[in-house]
Amino acid sequence: MGATYEYTGLRPTDIAELARIHERGFPAFFLTSLGLPFLREFYRGHLDDPSAVAVVARLASGPQRGRPVGVVVGTTRPAGFYSRLLRRHGVAFALAGARGALRHPTAVPRLVRALTYRGDAPAPSFALLSSIVVDPAHGGSGIGAELQERWCHRAAAMGARRAYLQTDADENIAVRAFYRRCGWVETQVSTTPEGRRLMRNERDLTALAPGDDTHPTDPRSTR
Template sequence: MKIKIANNNEEIQEIVKIHINAFPNFFLTSLGSDLLFELYRSFLETENSGIYIAKIDSKVVGFLAFTEKSTPIYYNILKKHFFSFSLKLFKKFLKNPFSFFKLLYKFKKKLSLKKEEKRTLLKKIRIESIAVEPNYFNKKIGKELIDFLKKNIDFEKFDLIELETDAKNNEKTNYFYQKNEFIKVEEITVDGNRVMNIYHYYGGKK
C-alpha cells in the first residue's frame, strides 16, 4: 500500500466514488458526484489543506481530507469555480429542490462559520473526511492514513489535530479514534438534534 497526496482530477473522481460508497445515507452524498467533486477539488487548491490517498495496485482505496479551517474551502469554490458550481447547483435544484435549499443553507452557514475561532485559540488541522472503500475494510487503511497525517504535520506550527464524529449509534467509529490516541474534549449539538463528539490529538504535547 502506498499513501500520497492527491493531485489530479482522476484521483478526486475516485475519492468521490469512495465517499458515496462509504457514506450512502449522508446529506453530502445526496448532492451527487458533481457537487462532491467540487468540494474535494477545493481541498487541493486551498492553503494548509489537502487529501491523502491510500493506493493498492494503483487503485485508490481510502482517503483523508484535512484543512486548517473549513471556511476557506467553500470560499475557494466560489472564487475559482463559481460558474461550474452554479450550473451544478441549478441542476440540483431542478432534480431535488429540497436538497438544493438545504445545501444553500449549509453553504451559507459554512461561509459565516465562526465556531472554529471561538472554540479555541490553538492552531489546528481538522480532519474533515476520512473513508475507506468498503471492500477494503479491516486492512488498517484508516489507521495508516491517520498515522501519515500525524507524521506530516508540523507540531511546532500546529497544536493539534481535530475531528468530529457522530456521538450516537456510532460506537465503532468513536472507538477507532480513541484507539488512535484521539481524546474526546467536547460534545456539541448541530442542526438542531445531531450530537457530535469533538476529538483532539496533541502530537505528544499533552
C-alpha cells in the same frame, strides 16, 4: 497474500474515483445525497489550496497499482478554507449542489450552510480533519488508521499544533472507538439545526516529528 498499499498526496486524476469511493463508503450521508458532481468538486477543492492536507491510499501492486482505495482530507486553516474554496470553485459548487438539491429539496438549508461554512476551530493552531473514507472492499485492512496517522503528521509538518474533527455522537460506537484508539480525545457535543448530535474529537500534534508525514511504525505500506 493480501493487498499492499502505498500513501501519496492527492492528484487530479484521483478525483472521479474518490467521489465514487465516498459514495460507496457513505451511501446514506448528506454529501453523498448531493451526487457525484458535488463530491468531485469537494475533493477537487483540496488540490489547489496551500492549507489543504490530503493523503490518498493506493494499491501498491498488481494490475490496478496506483488505484485509490481511500482518502483523508482537511485543512490547517479551517476559518478561511471554505471561503477560499467558494471564491475559486463557487460556480462549480453551486451547479453541482443545485442538481443535488433538485433531487432532495429538504437538503437545501444544509447545503447553504455547507457552502458558507467558515470553520469552527477553537484556535488558529487547530487543523480540521474534514473527511476520511476507505473503499468498503478494503475495509478492515488498517487503511483508515494509517490514513489518519499520516494526515496528522502532515498537518503537524505544516504547522498545526492540534487537530479536531466531528463525528456522530449517537449510534456510532465503532467509529468513536476507532478515533479513541488512534489517540483522539472526545471534548464536547453540539447539535445541528436538524437535531443531529455531533461529537468533537481533538488530538495533540505537538509530539509528532516535524517534517515527517509518515506513520512511524509503517513508512511505506500495510497489508
